[in-house]
Amino acid sequence: MRFEVELLVTLKPGLADPQGKAVEGALPALGWTNVTSVRIGKHIRLELEATNEDTARSQVDEMAARLLSNPVIEDATVVRVAALEDA
């Protein structure tokens, strides 16, 4: 079966996020003076063949641990697994 898996990679809490800080500094200029924090992460969408949903999820978890995220500075969470219709 073919699955689409979405992975969210975010900087660990407490770790400085210069990109987020830059955006945080730019928003008030557009009128959003009420924003108190911005953190920026990555959204990775993969399509893969797997026997079932659990396998797809655990394979992406392993990809996240070994390449897609750096566990020293980032957290990675699978946020969605969906079976794809075969074309």
Place this chain on the structure above:
Amino acid sequence: MSARIGVVTFPGSLDDRDALRAIDLMGGRGVPLWHAERDLLGVDGVILPGGFSYGDYLRCGAIAGRAPVMEEVRAFAERGGPVLGICNGFQILCESGLLPGALIRNRSLRFVCRIVHVRVETSATPVTAELLPGELLELPVKHGEGQFVATAADLRAFEDDGRVVFRYAGPHGEADDAADPNGSMHHIAGIRNEAGNVVGLMPHPEHAVDPDVGPTGGQALFASLLSQVLAVA
């Protein structure tokens, strides 16, 4: 007999030629190595040079850290072979797990390109064996993502075991925010692994060996590496 030091070229490496030239200038023999080959050609030491390997896609050094040649570099390091990662090479070592910690965007958000001083913190590495703790070296830095971070436990272990190799410092040796170009934790410019044979640093010793074009703080590191390699051989 001169020491043969391999320099790995990844797609996007920039400083491989300077590293090879620095080795030759200092009396060794630079050996070009290729990222896709699982062969270190029997070299006595390995340098991972600076640049933007694989466009720094995903994270700096992330793809290069899993390149075919890195399996050989890992095996070489496990046998005690000296490995030096410079700038992007340091990032690659952290990404491959050969060194702990990570390098993130400079605190200033700016790319920095300037001459800095680093203070030698330990002689227990192949590149600092001929230097004394407290000695200052003048070296260039040029990076956007050189802020060294690690867990509190890792940092404590580095300090307790003397695994910090270089710290950013002022011209009189004081390590402080003013001297630190990227906001690294504990002003760390370079670290080593537990065994001491794997070293990573953000500044560029390979750009600092020729008095015609700038400071010469890199000479001592190459001299030390070359003589250490020959002493073992």
